[in-house]
Amino acid sequence: MSDMGLRSSKLLVKDVMSSPVITINQDAPANEVAGLMGKHDLGCIIVTSKNAKPLGIITERDLVERVLAKNAKPDTAKAKEVMTAPLITIEAGETISEAARTMSRLNIRRLGVLYKGQLVGLLSSKDILAVMPELLETIQEQALIEIENRAQEETEEEKPLAGYCDHCGVWSDNMKEINGEFLCEDCRAEMLSESEEE
Numbered sequence: 656m657s658d659m660g661l662r663s664s665k666l667l668v669k670d671v672m673s674s675p676v677i678t679i680n681q682d683a684p685a686n687e688v689a690g691l692m693g694k695h696d697l698g699c700i701i702v703t704s705k706n707a708k709p710l711g712i713i714t715e716r717d718l719v720e721r722v723l724a725k726n727a728k729p730d731t732a733k734a735k736e737v738m739t740a741p742l743i744t745i746e747a748g749e750t751i752s753e754a755a756r757t758m759s760r761l762n763i764r765r766l767g768v769l770y771k772g773q774l775v776g777l778l779s780s781k782d783i784l785a786v787m788p789e790l791l792e793t794i795q796e797q798a799l800i801e802i803e804n805r806a807q808e809e810t811e812e813e814k815p816l817a818g819y820c821d822h823c824g825v826w827s828d829n830m831k832e833i834n835g836e837f838l839c840e841d842c843r844a845e846m847l848s849e850s851e852e853e
Contacts, residue, residue: 668754669747671786672768672776678703681710685722685737686729688713699765701774702738709767709774711740742767747775755783822846 678701679688688700692715699714713734721737722729744767745754754766758780768776816830820839827839833846 666751666786666789667747668745668749668751668766668768668778669770669776671751671782672747672778673782674768674776676701676767676774676777678707678709678774679713679734680705681733681735681738683734684730685718685727685732685734688734688737689718689729692718698779699777701742701767701777702734702740703774709742709744710735711738711742712765712767713738714765744769744774745778746770751783751786754778755780758783 677691677695677697679691681702681704692698692700699712701709702711702713704710717737717739721727722732743757743761743763745757747768747770757766758764764780766778767774768778815828816832816837817826817828818830818837819825820827820830820842821836822838822842825839825841829840830837831843832838833843838846
């Protein structure tokens with residue numbers, strides 16, 4: 656039962672990603688990139704080749720460092736010169752925790768999301784942070800259920816059984832299984848003293 660809960664709570668990349676992805680051709684000028692980012696209120700844009708294959712990503716920081724800081728002309732600097740490449744991607748069916756591990760390991764804040772080899776979305780660290788409270792609540796609830804289930808199983812195991820002793824045949828309300836036999840308290844004590852004598 657606990658496994659079912661764990662499986663259903665695994666949030667996937669496709670559940671959290673932003674879609675559709677705004678892209679721009681590698682030969683587009685930097686001012687067009689900035690214009691698209693402003694128009695769609697985005698912090699980044701995916702750069703694609705002529706056949707729409709994702710090549711890299713341009714963030715606001717890339718524009719600042721590679722265009723403004725270098726005093727490059729925004730209408731002549733091309734997207735392929737400004738982008739960070741290659742675009743790091745993740746499959747749409749991966750878990751959010753795997754995406755977070757990838758971002759942390761590579762020290763990046765965004766991942767392109769692929770489905771059947773096609774770019775279908777973008778996942779940012781902000782997207783992950785937005786679902787973290789829900790994820791933590793679910794994990795806490797599952798932990799409490801697990802604790803309750805374990806406590807219930809333990810109390811059920813500790814309850815003494817009632818019945819006839821397999822060794823002496825006397826009725827007892829305090830039977831326990833020892834080596835495949837259900838024994839009363841007296842027979843258990845007798846067996847214990849015999850084993851100590853040996």
